[in-house]
Amino acid sequence: MSDVPGRFEGLQTVYLTLPHGNKSHKETTVTQVRAVNAGYIVKFSAFSTPEEAALFRGAWVRIPTGHDLPREPDTFYQFELIGLRVEDPDGQYMGQVEEIREYPQHHVLVVRNKEAEFLIPANRKTIKKVDLDNECLHVASKEWWDLSHAL
Numbered sequence: 709m710s711d712v713p714g715r716f717e718g719l720q721t722v723y724l725t726l727p728h729g730n731k732s733h734k735e736t737t738v739t740q741v742r743a744v745n746a747g748y749i750v751k752f753s754a755f756s757t758p759e760e761a762a763l764f765r766g767a768w769v770r771i772p773t774g775h776d777l778p779r780e781p782d783t784f785y786q787f788e789l790i791g792l793r794v795e796d797p798d799g800q801y802m803g804q805v806e807e808i809r810e811y812p813q814h815h816v817l818v819v820r821n822k823e824a825e826f827l828i829p830a831n832r833k834t835i836k837k838v839d840l841d842n843e844c845l846h847v848a849s850k851e852w853w854d855l856s857h858a859l
Contacts, residue, residue, distance in 0.1 A: 833848060
């Protein structure tokens, strides 16, 4: 996911990270990029057969964090939020950010644990702190969310 035109054509080394909290990732080199309709076909040096590539079907393509990405203060890229542990104001584990849905009003974090899935609006009222160093997202006061609405 990127809102930067030509982002994929300029990539060299990337990490492929499987979704749903799986910490498995693979570093690889981008060897070819081709625009197709509204997406891209990307060839990676790590795979030489379709069967090898199939193991990473649906993976996120992440750029190394060493890149100096432009950003406003207190803003985060989606790839930085996917996979973060989510804790309530008391420090209790709520789940993990597994995806981010974009709606016209705002983005919504999809947080899942073994028992439930719930949605947290991505705004300053619901998110108290994003701690990338400790891979944790802290939600604000319970007045802004309620687990009884979990799916």
